[in-house]
Amino acid sequence: MTGARPSSAPAAPAARAPVTRRLTLRARLALLTAAAVALAVAACALASWYLTRDQLYQELDRRLAALSSGPPGPADGGPEGDRPPGGPWMAREVQDALAACSPTPTADYQSVPPLPFEIFQVVSAQGRACTIPGAGVLDVTAEDAAVARGERDRVSRDGTGVTARGQDDRVRVLTRSFRTRDGTRVALSFAISLDEVEGPLDNLTLLLVAVTAVGVLVSAGAGLMIARAGLRPVDELTGAVEHVARTEDLGTRIPEEGTDEIARLSRSFNSMTAALAASRERQRQLIADAGHELRTPLTSLRTNIDLLLRSEAAGRDLPEATHRNLLAGVKAQMLELSTLVGDLLELARPADAEPVRETVALHDVVTRAVERARLRGPGLTVEAATEPWYVEGDPASLERAVVNLLDNAVKFSPSGGTVAVRLADGELTVRDHGPGITPEDLPHVFERFWRSPSARSLPGSGLGLSIVARVVAECGGRVGLEPAPGGGALARVRLPGTPAPRD
Structure with a gap:
């Protein structure tokens, strides 16, 4: 019995996620400009349409009010009131319409004198439409009924009606109160077709739509031109950045014209490339100086070591004194290498790295450094006078800086000389003879790997005072080196702090 064979069809490749393409900045600026102008034009067009509509409606209402008012005086000898337009004929028609009060319009418009209205009807106090022959009919609303009952004087509204010719029409209606000869209060509704308003509004709508469309097209073209002109400095900046990325030429500069944001960006880019170029130069110089300083102890x-190995290989023992001198030299060079590597590691720490901050008893640091200096200069006298002083900083770095100052004094002091160390009121002074x-040498004493011509034959890498300057600067202090009265050098270090530890 054979089992089912596994399928050898290859697995379908996984569907690749669609790549979303974003518009370029130039396209987005052009699109935003066009959209802003389009919205502004559309808002203006809409406001113009509503203002024109309101003006046309107000004019239509004024016409209705003027045409619907008859001459003042008694209505056919009845109580005082307004005569309806058309004089006695219209008064009789109103009276007849109330008597019959039929809501069905009649088409007997040949016998009706010409009226300035599309539709004219009477509304009884009960809110019923009472048509006049040949004058059409209107829908009666609650507002019309309120006027007929005397609750309101008049009302204007839009409505629908049927003309004397039986045509449906949208009309503007004015319903006003009227009192008949026998004192009955009714309402008269006068209507004019809204074609006089809607026709011009339709034409205005087409015109505004066309103007808006043209405005959008023009604004899109203007936005594209503005984007091109405004982003031309950005294109130059982009080209410069691409050139730097391609050639690593940090000497590239961008013209800094004007005071706008683009000019600020150009100045920032130039400052950045200048800082990078300076950093690269410092790195190159550090490597070159380090290589030069390492070459001597390594050689x-x-x-x-070659001498020791040759002696061992030849089977000839070196004299005891020579052998001891060679081993002492190896030890001294190893110590010098260790010191140089430590100094390089200290200087390689990023300047923006957050240093350790804690309260340090500077007088204790100075005391320990003095003890180490006495061991390194057995033929010297190291005098120390310290007062309590507490600073904020890294204990290890501060001790290294003080030791470097004392080592420098010990190295240049003659045999049997004196090194005076004093700490008072936050100022540390180290004087040698x-x-x-x-x-000429004073401006260079704190530079990396710099050594005076007279000190080239002495041990050291030229990094000690550089480390001192860096540590003191991190603690917010100042350091200086000056000729001492009567000969020798005087180092001054001022560190902010207090005579007692802070809580």
Whole structure:
């Protein structure tokens, strides 16, 4: 019995997600400009249409009010009231219409004198439509009935009706109160066709739609031109950025014209590329200086180790003093390498990295550094006078900086000399009696890897004072080096702090 064979059909590839294409900034600006202008034009067109409509309706209501008012005086000898238009004939028609009160219109319009109304009818006090022969009929609303009962004087509204010729029509209606000869209060409704309003409004609508469409097209073209003109500096900036990314040429600059946002962006880009170029130059210089400083101890190490290996391979022991000197040299060069690597690691720490901040007893740091300096300069006298002073900073970095200051003083002090260390009121001073500093060397003493010509033969990498300046700056202090009265050098370090620890 054989089992079912597995299907060998390849699996269907997974459907790829659709790629969403966003409009370019130029297209978005043009689209936004066109939309803004279109909305403005449409709002103006709509406001114009409503204003024109209101004006036409007001004019129509004024015509209805003027045409529906008869001459004042008694109505055919009855109580005082307004005569309906048409004089005595219309008064009789109103009376007859009330007597019959038929809501069915009659088409006997040949016998009706010409009237300025499309439709004319009487509304009884009961709210019923009482038609006049040849004058059509209107729908009666609650507002018309309220006028007929005397609750309101008049009302204007839109409505529908049937003309004397039997045609349905939309009309503007004015219903006003009227009192007959026998004192009966009724309402007369006068209507004029709305064709006089809707016709011009329809024409105005077409015109405004056409104007809006033209405005949208014109605004789209104007928006595109504005976007092109406004984004031309951005295109230049984009080209410069692409050039820098392609060639890594940080010397590229963009013209900085004007004071607008684009000019600010150009200045920011130029400042950024200048900062990057300076950083690259510092990095290149650091690598070159580090390589130069590492070459000497490495060469000495290689030479001493080669001598030891050759002696071992030849089976000839070196004299005890020579062997000891070689090992001491290896140890000294290893110590120098360790110090140099430590200094490089300290300087390689990013300047924007958040340093450790805690309360440090600076007088204790100075005391420990003085003890280390006495061990490194056994033939020197290191005098120390410290007062309590507490600062905010990194304890390890502060101790390294103070040790570097004392090492520098020890290195340049003559045998049997004195190094005076004093800490008072937040100022640390270190004075030696060495050769001092020339005015030409003072501007360079805190530069990386810089060493005066007289110190080239002495051990050191030229990084000690650079580390001191960096640590002091991170603590918000100041450091300076100056010639001391009577010879030697005087280092001054001022750090903000307090004589007692803060709570």
